[in-house]
Amino acid sequence: xxxALFIVSILLFSILFFIPLIYALSNADIAVISDxxxxxxxxxxxxxxxxxxxxxxxxxxxxxLPGSWILSHIDFxxxxxxxxxxxxxxxxxxxxxVLGFVIFYGNTGILSKILGRNIHFLYSFKAVIAAHVFxxxxxxxxxxxxxxxxxxxxxxxxxxxxxxxxxxxxxxITLPRLxxxxxxxxxxxxxxxxxxxxxxxxxxxxxxxxxxxxxxYKLSRITFNIPKAAxxxxxxxxxxxxxxxxxxxxxxxxxxxxxxxxxxxxxxxLSDIKRLLVIIYLIVSTLYIVLPVLGIFVRSxxxxxxxxxxxxxxxxTVFCALISSFISxxxxxxxxxxxxxxxxxxxxxxxxxxxxxxxxxLGLGYFIISSFNLQIPDYILIVLCHGxxxxxxxxxxxxxxxxxxxxDTIQAAELDGYSDFSIFLRLEIPYIKSSLVxxxxxxxxxxxxxxxxxxxxxxxxxLTIPLQIQxxxxxxxxxxxxxxxxxxxxxSAAIFALSQIIKDRRSxxx
Amino acid sequence: MKKSLVLxxxxxxxxPSCKKPxxxxxxxxxxxxSFTGDYGPGEKLAxxxxxxxxxxxxxxxxxGSVQLYSKxxxxxxxxxxxxxxxxxxxxxxxxxxxxxxxxxxxxxxxSYNSDKLIPFNYGVFAFVFNSENKSxxxxxxxxxxxxxxYKDKFILVDPRxxxxxxxxxxxSKECIEDYDNWWSKVLDNALTVADSWSTAYGLxxxxxAPLVISYTTxxxxxxxxxxxxxxxxxxxxxxxxxxxxYLAIMQKSNQKEEAERFCEYILTxxxxxxxxSNTMYPANINTELPASxxxxxxxxxxxxxxxxxIENTDSYLTEWTxxxxx
Numbered sequence: 001x002x003x004a005l006f007i008v009s010i011l012l013f014s015i016l017f018f019i020p021l022i023y024a025l026s027n028a029d030i031a032v033i034s035d036x037x038x039x040x041x042x043x044x045x046x047x048x049x050x051x052x053x054x055x056x057x058x059x060x061x062x063x064x065l066p067g068s069w070i071l072s073h074i075d076f077x078x079x080x081x082x083x084x085x086x087x088x089x090x091x092x093x094x095x096x097x098v099l100g101f102v103i104f105y106g107n108t109g110i111l112s113k114i115l116g117r118n119i120h121f122l123y124s125f126k127a128v129i130a131a132h133v134f135x136x137x138x139x140x141x142x143x144x145x146x147x148x149x150x151x152x153x154x155x156x157x158x159x160x161x162x163x164x165x166x167x168x169x170x171x172x173i174t175l176p177r178l179x180x181x182x183x184x185x186x187x188x189x190x191x192x193x194x195x196x197x198x199x200x201x202x203x204x205x206x207x208x209x210x211x212x213x214x215x216x217y218k219l220s221r222i223t224f225n226i227p228k229a230a231x232x233x234x235x236x237x238x239x240x241x242x243x244x245x246x247x248x249x250x251x252x253x254x255x256x257x258x259x260x261x262x263x264x265x266x267x268x269x270l271s272d273i274k275r276l277l278v279i280i281y282l283i284v285s286t287l288y289i290v291l292p293v294l295g296i297f298v299r300s301x302x303x304x305x306x307x308x309x310x311x312x313x314x315x316x317t318v319f320c321a322l323i324s325s326f327i328s329x330x331x332x333x334x335x336x337x338x339x340x341x342x343x344x345x346x347x348x349x350x351x352x353x354x355x356x357x358x359x360x361x362l363g364l365g366y367f368i369i370s371s372f373n374l375q376i377p378d379y380i381l382i383v384l385c386h387g388x389x390x391x392x393x394x395x396x397x398x399x400x401x402x403x404x405x406x407x408d409t410i411q412a413a414e415l416d417g418y419s420d421f422s423i424f425l426r427l428e429i430p431y432i433k434s435s436l437v438x439x440x441x442x443x444x445x446x447x448x449x450x451x452x453x454x455x456x457x458x459x460x461x462x463l464t465i466p467l468q469i470q471x472x473x474x475x476x477x478x479x480x481x482x483x484x485x486x487x488x489x490x491x492s493a494a495i496f497a498l499s500q501i502i503k504d505r506r507s508x509x510x
Numbered sequence: 511m512k513k514s515l516v517l518x519x520x521x522x523x524x525x526p527s528c529k530k531p532x533x534x535x536x537x538x539x540x541x542x543x544s545f546t547g548d549y550g551p552g553e554k555l556a557x558x559x560x561x562x563x564x565x566x567x568x569x570x571x572x573x574g575s576v577q578l579y580s581k582x583x584x585x586x587x588x589x590x591x592x593x594x595x596x597x598x599x600x601x602x603x604x605x606x607x608x609x610x611x612x613x614x615x616x617x618x619x620x621s622y623n624s625d626k627l628i629p630f631n632y633g634v635f636a637f638v639f640n641s642e643n644k645s646x647x648x649x650x651x652x653x654x655x656x657x658x659x660y661k662d663k664f665i666l667v668d669p670r671x672x673x674x675x676x677x678x679x680x681x682s683k684e685c686i687e688d689y690d691n692w693w694s695k696v697l698d699n700a701l702t703v704a705d706s707w708s709t710a711y712g713l714x715x716x717x718x719a720p721l722v723i724s725y726t727t728x729x730x731x732x733x734x735x736x737x738x739x740x741x742x743x744x745x746x747x748x749x750x751x752x753x754x755x756y757l758a759i760m761q762k763s764n765q766k767e768e769a770e771r772f773c774e775y776i777l778t779x780x781x782x783x784x785x786x787s788n789t790m791y792p793a794n795i796n797t798e799l800p801a802s803x804x805x806x807x808x809x810x811x812x813x814x815x816x817x818x819x820i821e822n823t824d825s826y827l828t829e830w831t832x833x834x835x836x
Contacts, residue, residue, distance in 0.1 A: 045835075108717045120662050206700070207831055477712075
């Protein structure tokens with residue numbers, strides 16, 4: 001039975017992911033790819049995609065590194081609150097970030113009103129970079145701080161006692177051990193920025209600030225030039241694969257586990273200047289995240305905006321999220337049940353591929369399928385696409401818990417003569433139940449906020465909350481967009497908070 | 511078990527109710543988004559037509575008019591449209607897709623050059639200015655927009671995705687001698703180049719910039735619906751160019767009779783709503799225009815060779831995108 005579920009999951013994953021991807025890429029043409037690489041405009045688009053991703057990554061790293069030091073070295077009262085706030089960009093749908101930026105940083109936005117003058121910030125390169133940094137500096141801060149906290153500081157302490165300067169200690173002792181975490185966070189940030197869509201679509205300033213993903217969208221959904229969209233998708237995927245390959249070449253840092261001996265220093269024990277700098281950093285970084293989101297709520301408190309609330313969009317969003325999340329956890333848990341004993345499973349790597357694949361390209365594949373005369377409603381395709389896109393997140397959530405099931409408990413059940421299916425149903429499933437629920441909720445939140453693939457697949461009369469927000473922004477109905485945005489923020493926050501409570505309860509229990 | 515049943519019931523109740531199968535007895539009408547939007551004439555026209563004739567109209571929004579035509583080509587045999595409203599006059603259109611018919615009000619239309627593509631409204635391109643924004647004086651010519659004082663002061667629309675953007679391209683081709691330099695400077699000065707007219711106009715109404723490319727008739731909406739006359743269309747020294755938008759009946763439609771009735775309605779009784787809510791000049795010259803139309807500018811409209819422009823649209827767009835990324 002376990003094997004049957006596993007085979008069904010593999011088949012489901014293959015059908016839902018590889019088939020649309022193959023359809024998307026198979027419409028590419030060598031001649032068209034050659035035309036693209038000789039087209040002045042598209043060459044500029046490709047170059048700009050790399051340029052903005054690189055600059056965004058570097059700035060995210062520069063902004064995130066101080067935060068990672070603070071989170072791993074300083075003990076302060078609001079440590080947990082700051083960490084939670086740093087998670088907001090991670091779970092916030094990109095269309096909400098865009099909306100928050102328009103409301104807060106727009107020419108007549110909240111910041112302009114506070115400063116008493118119009119600020120020209122949006123629809124420019126700096127707005128794109130700023131929005132990317134908003135999303136990504138917390139990722140750098142969280143990933144690097146986790147690694148930094150796990151380091152054995154006794155080496156640094158010995159060097160300090162020998163009179164070595166802090167700068168040399170950091171450069172020659174700490175940095176090489178932090179390098180894998182820094183590089184992996186930079187690669188992640190680079191890939192996110194490389195495949196960025198909503199931010200470029202709205203906050204960019206036109207053709208000079210367009211990226212590959214935006215062009216794929218325009219070519220497929222506005223001019224319906226599928227061969228060109230598919231050819232550009234091939235270039236995008238190959239570029240992403242080269243980046244990941246280069247990462248693996250440069251990933252020669254130490255991966256040895258260390259016995260962490262780090263003890264956090266209380267904030268009050270820092271020197272005055274250091275304490276001031278830490279406080280300034282925490283306040284500025286927190287406000288940077290929170291203010292645009294608050295702006296959405298402030299702007300939505302308007303009775304005029306109530307009539308823009310679309311119950312249909314909310315119910316469609318919940319419908320897609322409810323079913324797609326089942327698909328995600330079914331695929332993830334069935335595969336986990338088989339690979340749990342294998343620490344370096346090729347299959348778990350394969351299941352991660354959707355994370356690295358642009359949702360625009362996968363959406364293109366589903367859009368091509370929708371154009372065949374198969375009478376599959378677009379909302380079914382959206383559900384299937386979300387299901388497979390979010391399955392890696394479900395896997396990452398469920399697999400560690402699955403692997404933590406005590407081996408001797410399983411062996412005892414086997415010795416007592418229980419069948420493999422009984423063990424799966426009566427032992428493993430109850431054990432991982434909390435992680436299943438929290439993974440479900442996380443996938444639910446992700447599906448609620450997913451815009452890119454939905455925009456590619458949905459016909460004009462099917463609305464979800466992110467689609468409606470995007471259309472309202474495009475139709476200058478900012479009040480309505482904020483009203484819908486507030487609903488999405490509340491839904492995402494509530495679901496994410498609940499999933500964290502269940503996760504924490506699970507770790508308390510174990 | 512109970513919980514599963516409750517969950518199943520919730521899922522069933524949420525089944526996309528908006529996705530009713532399109533009633534095969536309804537007329538499917540493809541149109542651009544501002545026609546079907548909250549402020550457009552589409553919903554009212556469809557409702558009144560149904561009350562009069564009993565024929566239900568499904569309005570299907572297709573973003574801008576450029577996307578509207580691309581969608582028809584892409585869908586090919588799978589296209590479900592009976593009627594298309596909003597085809598632009600600035601791109602090459604294959605008339606074989608459409609059905610030939612003669613409206614009874616043919617002689618009342620401002621122009622009539624084809625039995626397949628019938629104009630239902632027309633407009634004159636102009637920059638609209640927010641007179642409450644005192645940051646810059648109103649420009650008096652296209653050439654002014656290349657001046658430094660207009661940096662970040664106007665919003666343009668992408669000609670690759672919008673007929674309004676194409677309109678400015680055509681206008682500049684007619685009037686600007688130093689075309690490359692002018693566009694280089696104008697693209698540098700523009701606050702942003704939006705994908706669609708709706709987005710550009712929305713940014714303008716949000717006061718992101720005091721100027722936007724639009725039509726001479728755009729102020730009508732604000733005068734009629736908001737009692738605001740701060741938005742002014744500007745008359746430029748070089749003269750202006752005009753544009754027509756067409757409606758057409760699909761050759762494949764198996765409801766041609768119903769389609770003709772709806773199109774006749776748009777071209778006669780529907781013209782007043784076109785004037786009021788689509789804020790374009792109605793093609794039927796017998797339409798009584800709202801009083802607010804008397805306040806509009808009547809600029810010199812240049813006679814242009816539309817066929818020549820259409821033949822060269824692709825190369826003009828390539829030229830424009832190369833200038834945009836220089």
